[in-house]
Amino acid sequence: EDKVVQSPLSLVVHEGDTVTLNCSYEVTNFRSLLWYKQEKKAPTFLFMLTSSGIEKKSGRLSSILDKKELSSILNITATQTGDSAIYLCAVEPLSAGGSYIPTFGRGTSLIVHP
Amino acid sequence: DVKVTQSSRYLVKRTGEKVFLECVQDMDHENMFWYRQDPGLGLRLIYFSYDVKMKEKGDIPEGYSVSREKKERFSLILESASTNQTSMYLCASSPPRRRQYFGPGTRLTVT
Secondary structure, three states: OOEEEEOEEEEEOOOOOOOOEEEEEOOOEEEEEEEEEEEOOEEEEEEEOOOOOOOOOOOEEEEEEEEEOEEEEEEEOOOOOOHEEEEEEEEEEOOOOOOOEEEEEEEEEEEEEO | OOOEEEOOOOOEEEOOOOEEEEEEEEEOOEEEEEEEOOOOOOOEEEEEEEEOOEEHHHHHOOOOEEEEEEEOOOEEEEEEOOOOOEEEEEEEOOOOOOOOOOOEEEEEEEE
């Protein structure tokens, strides 16, 4: 059974802090790992990672995949109150039919205090 | 821009009622999904569909059914709502072999 574990489950920081969120996985036929940000609405897509060691970056957010360690990290530098959200990690296997059914982790709840 | 809409943002129903949650996507995606999200449990897949009239059970299908009569619309049905089905329900769609796009969610309360 595919498994995705995120840590920590919750995190409280102050504005300006840097945070690192972790995602580890066990999945057969790995295809990709995705990060989403969820405020009080639909999860919004952040990154898709398929290759090990290549950092993806968007503003203050960055993410990298380590296929050897079966894990990924999401970094947020100089956090702002608007970064407060649940961060979801999902892993997509490549199924025999060619369709990708992702397995989600439980999420990390980040609260950024002013 | 892909748009996935859900019929209600908030819904309150009584135990035993039949509940319909509707999801519509406007990008001609083949795949559609229904998840429920509970605190500390993440997103759990209820059902998904690869095509019109096709459906597959996810991890927690008990107590739910689905209908996909048209490509753009995927309905989740609670035949007889129970209090343990109080949750946030998220719909998603995707083209084949591409990432998902999520709707805004329906927060269902069953009293």
